[in-house]
Structures are given as C-alpha cells and as structure tokens.
Amino acid sequence: MKKLQDKPTDKEVSISNKLEVPMQRRMFMRYAGATAAVTTLLFTTACDDDDDETDPTAVDLGSGDTGILNYAYALEQLEAAFYTEVVAKSMGIFTQAEQQIMQDIKGHESIHRDFLKAALGSAAIPNLEVNFSSINFNDKNSILTTARTFEDLGVAAYNGAGKFLESAGFLTLAGKIVSVEARHAAVIRDLITNGTFSDSADANGLDPAMMPADVLAAAAPFIKTKISANNLPK
C-alpha cells in the first residue's frame, strides 16, 4: 500500500478519482448523461472554499482519509502516553499478571501511535500535550477506570469512523487495530469487575459507534492541545 503522503490531496484530483468508481458497463451507459452533468457541476464549483470557522491555535486533523487517520493518531497518542505513565509510576500496585497486561497494552498503543505517525508521514499532526491531572496513578481504581474510558472510547471511535474512510486498505488497517483495542477494553473491564468484558454492547449485541466530535469532546479533559475536527468527513 502507498503511504499517505502519496495520496492526492488536491481537491480536483480526489474528486475526479471519485468519478472513476468501477461501475457495470450497462449501468455506466444508462448513467452517462447524468454523470456528465454531475462532472460539469463538480468542476465548476470545486474551487470554492468552505466556510468552517477554525481556531487558529488548534491542531487541525485535516480532511478525508488523512484526517481520519490523524484522528486515530491523536487517540493512540493519548492512550500510549497514559500507559507509559502507568508503567513508569504504578507497577507496584498491580499483581504480576496485571503488570504484564499493562506492559503489553503500553507496547500495543505505542506501536499503534508510531505506525500511524509513519503512515501519515508529513501529514501527521504534531505531538499532543496530555493532561492527566485528574488521574491518581497511585490508585488502582483510578487507573483502571481511566483505562476503561480510553479503551471503550477508542473502540467506539474506530467503529464510528470506519464509514468515513474511502480507501479499502485504510479501512482494513483500522479494523486490524480496533479489535485489539476491543481486547484491551474487555480485559480492563474484567479487571474492574470480572464478567463485564462485553457489557458495552446493546440489546442487538452491538458495540457503540461514536462520531469524532463526541469522541474528541470525551477525550478533551485529558488533552491540553486544542484539536480541530472541522475538516473531517461528516
């Protein structure tokens, strides 16, 4: 797969790509007239800027697939920073088995973070500054409930963002990561109360899927850096 920085970012290029969607030939002929009309429409108005207001000090996640991957990168930065702190400060309050779990999760979140950074290349957002002042790293319950918040939020974020990805390759990659986040979430939940591994699911047996704005609002108390999701796909 190509790295992100190789992806077209120019609006007209990406729009013309959209028009090259594979379509059955018969279907294509039937739609040729309407498609021509749409094409004209696209190229005559594609240069208009959007009117979103942005905080100039905020880190902008960007648009399209790049924006969604930066959104994931932001969440992985938060998780990796958290578990790094846990492993550095809190190992004494955990059993040996729990210590192994914390170290494993720290490793997974860190490699998710570094992978997304590498994949995004020059499009990657900067390092975020975190705010863990509300967490008591000497208290097991404080650590585990925060971990549960982060893991469940991560799962819901990936579940909600999948539909915004245009690239099948990125969608599969996000899928490879989200199930590991779900494994983390299940373990952390079980460490709090055994048997609650999947209590996040609703009556249809579905985990939550959250939109970026809601996820970022939930994560905001833990992130000092302001983040703008204004240009993310909606």
Add this chain to the structure above:
Amino acid sequence: MNIFKIIEDIEKVDPEVYNRLDSRRSAFKNLGSLTKKTALAAIPLALGSVFQKAYGQSTNTIVEVLNFALKLEYLERNFYTQGLAASGLIPAGAARTAIQKIQQHEAAHVTLLRTTIQNLNGTPISEPTFNFGKNFPDWNTNYQTFLTLAQAFEDTGVRAYKGQAANLINNDAVLTAALQIHSVEARHAAHIRRMRNNPAWIIGDGANSNVPAPAQPVYAGEGNVSQGGINDIKTLGTGYSAAIATAAFDEPLTKEQVAQIVSLFE
C-alpha cells in the same frame, strides 16, 4: 444547477434511485436548509460520495457478505446453545454467566443479520447442520475442549469480519453495524482466551493461543509484522518485540480461509 433535477433524470432510467440513495436521504434533506453559497460548495463533494457509495458496489455483494457472516453467527449460537444445554459441561458461576452472555450476543447477531439481509431484499441462508464432534469428539463432555473451540470460533469471527469490511465500504449503515459486531466478537475472544489462561491478544501465529493442530488455521498469518507499506513495524521504535508487534494488529482471514475452518465442523 439543480441536484434534484439530476436525481429526477436518473429516476427515469433507474426507478430505484431513491432506494439506492436511501441511507443518504437525510443528507439530501439537509441540503435544503443550507445557504446558497454553502450549498454550492458542499453539493459536489456530497454528490461524488453519494454516487460512489450507491453505485460502486452491488447489493448482491453486500448480501453475500452478510450471509457469510450469518453462517458464522449460526455456528457460534448453535455451539453455545448446545454447550449450555450439555449437562455438567460448563461450571456454574462466572464461567456459565460469561458463556450465557456470549450466547445472547451471538443470538442477537443472528437476528440482526437476518433482518438486515431481508431489508436489502436478500434471502437469509437457513441454519446449516453443524458437527462439532467431527474433529473434536469430546467437545461437549470436556470443558477444556469446549473452551478451546469457543476461543477458535471467536478469534475466527474477529478475523472473518475484518476480512469483509472492505467489501462493505459502500454501504455505511451495514459497514458500521459489521464493525460494531466485530469489536464485540473481539471482546468475547479476549474473555474466553483468559478463561483458558492465555493472553487476551494473539501473539504470533498462535504460539500463545494453545490450540491443537486441527485448529491451527485459525491463527494462520497472525505473525505478520508488515503493515501499511512498512515492511517491519518492529523497526518503528526501540523495544518493540515480535510479541508486541504481532499482538497489536489482528489480521483478516479470507472467505476461503474461514470456509476451511468452518468445514472442520460441518
């Protein structure tokens, strides 16, 4: 320009256009409330996405994927239902409660998939006959064998849904539901793995998954360290072991690989 005129034109050759665009209907409603300037800027992008997603992939493909998922969910539901009914198999207490909870989710997934297939004017496959004892004769008398198969089914489920996500990319509602099931399967897998004293995550090609030879295909390819064009993700930082690198990413299985696994129980 008039977006509604374009859709009207399409309707003349394709009466189903509104059904195809159904999941986007709210987007079209919203267009009416936008200012003229914003609408002119927003519509081309919205349209490109709408047409790509509505026409890029046939409903047949999506129904096929859903029926493929339905077969796995039938298998899981059947397995847990029979397991719970087998006298003396699953110990009372936390173990039984967990298996009951998982069984309820699998049953809900069966119902949801059947309904979704019907809503897409497809026909849900009927429940196949499974033979869990074909390769594992003590599956319903030996609790450890039962848990081994439960782990294999959950990890297979995770990998199977993951492998089909790209085939659902053009239907947002179905893709999202599939992802929402996918992460629940992963939660089940994590719990079952820990009931067997395994780590919750898959390290390498199943070295830590503790399954007998016939179930090894469940973990084929999990040793992959090449992701997204990066040849070896261990090199992304210091201290990344193969265990960390492989456990951090669950790998997809193809339909054929899943069919091979399911055939062990048919």
